[in-house]
Amino acid sequence: MRKTIVIHVDGLTGQSYQELEDQTVLQSARPPHLDELAGHSELGRLGVPRETRPFCGEMALLALLGYDPHKWYTGPGAFEAGGLGVVLDAHDVAYLCHLVTLRGQDGWGDGKKFGAQLFMADLFGGGIGTEDARELIDAVNEQLISESIQFYLGSRHRHLMV
Structure with a gap:
């Protein structure tokens, strides 16, 4: 063979x-x-x-x-989940999430709300490292306080939401 x-x-x-x-x-x-x-x-x-x-x-x-x-x-989220070892249940929906850099038209802007005054300046989170990303993902999970939505740490700017 x-x-x-x-x-x-x-x-x-x-x-x-x-x-x-x-x-x-x-x-x-x-x-x-x-x-x-x-x-x-x-x-x-x-x-x-x-x-x-x-x-x-x-x-x-x-x-x-x-x-x-x-x-x-079904989208890249299921592949990302598999790569991270996250087991999905039959009714779970997995989303690939990127950390990105948003800027205001005149520098950073106030960063308080999305809209025409903000634009995506960088698709890769400004080159963020995984340990810095861990702090952000942990903060999102703490602020979200949800049993049905969970963010999982991936690598650098790529992460997972289930």
Whole structure:
């Protein structure tokens, strides 16, 4: 019996960047271990028909494993929960939550309410570390005081709400 290992590398062949001389991340990288592995492998590429987009990495994983992603994909929260070891009950809903940086039009603003005066300045929480994020997630859970909603610490800016 022939053994097969599938390595799914998400996003490397996607968009090209001016900073990389109009190359993709994979084209500009010099990955000797991937080069060696590819030299002894059969390579393929998953093509996604336009009508099925948006198509994210989690959906690609489901498709590679033989599942219909449009039937079984419920969003990134369930995958994040699995990665964090959080067991979901049948009626739980899991959301992937990012810590982000909000700024006012003229600096920070008063930070008291959302609206046109605030904009998202950074999608990754300003490069927050996991220990600093722990303080914020703990504070949210303390302030929320809910038996039905719980935030779970992930890594850096990525966290989970169930």
